[in-house]
Amino acid sequence: MKLKPLRLDAESIQKLIHILGTHQYEVLGPVKDGPAVHWGPVASIDDLASGWRSSTSPGRYRAEPSGDNALFGAANGADSCKRYFHSPEARLFSAKRDNGAFHIIQEQPKPRRFAFLGIRACDLAGVRLQDRVLLQDRYADEFYQANRGDALFIAVHCSESLDTCFCASMDSGPRAKGADIALTERSGHEFLAEAGSPEGASLLSELGASPAPPEWMKESQAATDACASSQTRRVEWRSARSVIDQNFDSPHWDRVAARCLNCANCTSSCPTCFCINTEDRSDLSLHTAERVRVWDSCFTQSFSYIHGGSVRFSPKARYRQWLSHKLARWQDQFGTPGCTGCGRCIVWCPAGIDITQEYAAVQSGSRGDNSNGNLH
Ligand code: SF4
Ligand code: SF4
Numbered sequence: 001m002k003l004k005p006l007r008l009d010a011e012s013i014q015k016l017i018h019i020l021g022t023h024q025y026e027v028l029g030p031v032k033d034g035p036a037v038h039w040g041p042v043a044s045i046d047d048l049a050s051g052w053r054s055s056t057s058p059g060r061y062r063a064e065p066s067g068d069n070a071l072f073g074a075a076n077g078a079d080s081c082k083r084y085f086h087s088p089e090a091r092l093f094s095a096k097r098d099n100g101a102f103h104i105i106q107e108q109p110k111p112r113r114f115a116f117l118g119i120r121a122c123d124l125a126g127v128r129l130q131d132r133v134l135l136q137d138r139y140a141d142e143f144y145q146a147n148r149g150d151a152l153f154i155a156v157h158c159s160e161s162l163d164t165c166f167c168a169s170m171d172s173g174p175r176a177k178g179a180d181i182a183l184t185e186r187s188g189h190e191f192l193a194e195a196g197s198p199e200g201a202s203l204l205s206e207l208g209a210s211p212a213p214p215e216w217m218k219e220s221q222a223a224t225d226a227c228a229s230s231q232t233r234r235v236e237w238r239s240a241r242s243v244i245d246q247n248f249d250s251p252h253w254d255r256v257a258a259r260c261l262n263c264a265n266c267t268s269s270c271p272t273c274f275c276i277n278t279e280d281r282s283d284l285s286l287h288t289a290e291r292v293r294v295w296d297s298c299f300t301q302s303f304s305y306i307h308g309g310s311v312r313f314s315p316k317a318r319y320r321q322w323l324s325h326k327l328a329r330w331q332d333q334f335g336t337p338g339c340t341g342c343g344r345c346i347v348w349c350p351a352g353i354d355i356t357q358e359y360a361a362v363q364s365g366s367r368g369d370n371s372n373g374n375l376h
Contacts, residue, residue, distance in 0.1 A: 003201040007212040008191040014045045019206050025115035030074050037063050037077035049074045056164045059352030072118045072156040072185050080123045080271030081116050085148045094290040109146035117154045121173030122342035126271025132334050133274055155179035159223035161231050164343030166356055169234035172340040175224040184220040192216045233356040237337045240327040243363050252361045257316035259351045264297035266345035272338050298322050
């Protein structure tokens with residue numbers, strides 16, 4: 001039987017954290033550490049970034065006092081949950097010299113069991129996109145699989161958008177889809193809790209909470225609808241393939257390249273970017289060595305290095321590659337855009353480059369005179 005939506009309070013959230021621990025989950029939630037809110041271990045509701053909100057604009061992030069005591073007031077902190085599933089660095093194998101021979105020690109990924117408490121719609125969509133690439137394509141990534149396998153998601157629907165959010169136009173939010181449990185935080189530490197999976201329903205039944213008043217569902221929907229309507233940024237991604245193809249030589253690529261530092265902040269902060277490189281490292285005595293996998297970025301010149309040089313030598317070619325992949329070529333490869341509208345690439349770009357504005361400028365269709373298709 002389907003579990004009816006429940007009414008929770010702060011004590012129920014505390015109990016839920018405790019129950020997750022007894023089920024051997026590593027509980028992570030939005031925590032305030034230094035100047036930012038980001039994902040961190042949560043042993044009690046006191047660890048949550050209660051009373052803080054995120055404030056963003058192009059090239060700017062601040063955690064600010066929210067003026068209330070909401071447990072989940074800070075949307076879209078500094079990071080998504082990407083680094084927990086798709087580690088920034090993973091050792092693939094190591095080698096040891098022993099009696100004149102080398103022994104190879106294969107690294108076995110250790111399964112983790114994460115519970116993300118307070119994940120937002122856009123970041124859940126990011127997990128789905130990474131699943132599509134790293135689990136559901138021809139080859140599953142065993143490191144991603146070990147981290148991701150048993151993860152549980154307790155989402156919070158967004159009732160307020162940040163200045164940089166555009167999830168509504170990307171069809172990924174602000175109402176969270178695919179969570180095990182979806183929470184709507186109301187004032188006064190009250191929550192509407194909806195089960196989205198058998199695991200979520202089973203956890204909620206352990207709380208012994210009472211059913212939520214029927215009007216709470218309507219109010220929750222109205223809050224996320226209002227949040228969607230308040231977003232001023234948007235991307236018309238459905239036409240992106242033809243827009244990008246028709247504007248390959250747009251002079252706007254030169255304009256944005258003149259501002260882009262090629263720092264790769266956008267790809268590091270993006271919940272869907274997945275590119276990697278491998279590095280071989282040895283110690284000074286030459287007795288041990290290891291091969292590690294590290295995050296890479298299409299913004300580095302070395303990323304497209306093949307024999308003789310880089311395919312994408314200029315900053316213009318690299319920015320165009322990134323935006324084209326996010327909005328157009330990802331659709332060719334995986335059937336959806338590779339962007340969830342979380343806005344982090346806008347926030348964490350030191351030059352304040354804004355994917356929604358750059359795409360709109362390209363879309364406006366002004367074509368330059370460099371029509372020879374030259375990548376450089
Ligand atoms: S777009 Fe911004 S964040 Fe991305 S590489 Fe360029 S300067 Fe860095
Ligand atoms: S491209 Fe930018 S807005 Fe889109 S998912 Fe990545 S970081 Fe978020």
